Amino acid sequence: AQKVTQAQTEISVVEKEDVTLDCVYETRDTTYYLFWYKQPPSGELVFLIRRNSFDEQNEISGRYSWNFQKSTSSFNFTITASQVVDSAVYFCALSEAQIKAAGNKLTFGGGTRVLVKP
Amino acid sequence: SQTIHQWPATLVQPVGSPLSLECTVEGTSNPNLYWYRQAAGRGLQLLFYSVGIGQISSEVPQNLSASRPQDRQFILSSKKLLLSDSGFYLCAWMQGSYGYTFGSGTRLTVV
Numbered sequence: 001a002q003k004v005t006q007a008q009t010e011i012s013v014v015e016k017e018d019v020t021l022d023c024v025y026e027t028r029d030t031t032y033y034l035f036w037y038k039q040p041p042s043g044e045l046v047f048l049i050r051r052n053s054f055d056e057q058n059e060i061s062g063r064y065s066w067n068f069q070k071s072t073s074s075f076n077f078t079i080t081a082s083q084v085v086d087s088a089v090y091f092c093a094l095s096e097a098q099i100k101a102a103g104n105k106l107t108f109g110g111g112t113r114v115l116v117k118p
Numbered sequence: 119s120q121t122i123h124q125w126p127a128t129l130v131q132p133v134g135s136p137l138s139l140e141c142t143v144e145g146t147s148n149p150n151l152y153w154y155r156q157a158a159g160r161g162l163q164l165l166f167y168s169v170g171i172g173q174i175s176s177e178v179p180q181n182l183s184a185s186r187p188q189d190r191q192f193i194l195s196s197k198k199l200l201l202s203d204s205g206f207y208l209c210a211w212m213q214g215s216y217g218y219t220f221g222s223g224t225r226l227t228v229v
Contacts, residue, residue, distance in 0.1 A: 035217060043206055045220040091162065095218070103150055103169045105177075106210070106218050110161040 006109035021077040023092030031097035034075045039089040082116045120145035124209045124221030137196040141209030150212040151192040157205045204228045
């Protein structure tokens, strides 16, 4: 069974501070995808990144960066120089990479609420 | 282009009333479709998924049911709503190896 754990339920920072969101996962699949989604107050889920389990290279996209460490089953997300618009709930998620006839599932962590104060 | 539509955006229903939420996908065929629920302040829970017409898999026992009458249509229903059915419902489809795309969600309040 798949499991995603986001131990931090809420993080509060002051604007321009860096914030790191932790994500730890469990899976028996040898290949899998890891995702991060942002959920602003409006509710929709905004896709941020997908990472294949074969690719352990860290990634940076603007103020966002991701640290994937397969050895510790972690896929952490850092927002550098946070802004008020970064205030949202962030979800880490896990899915099988191999397409399954019975259906693939996307398993979410419990989410981390980030509050960026001006 | 591929899009996913979900409606209504908000819904207030009395306890014991029926429910029907609809999700449709455009620009693709034979997608895997999903219904998720998010209770207030909680994470996202997978309720149902479907790999084809008439094929429904349920993840958790509950007061809800799902149907897929057409290839790109996924419906979430209930015969009698409970207070505990309140939440934010999201439909999603899996784009093969590209990942998952979510609809804009339906906020359901059962009163």
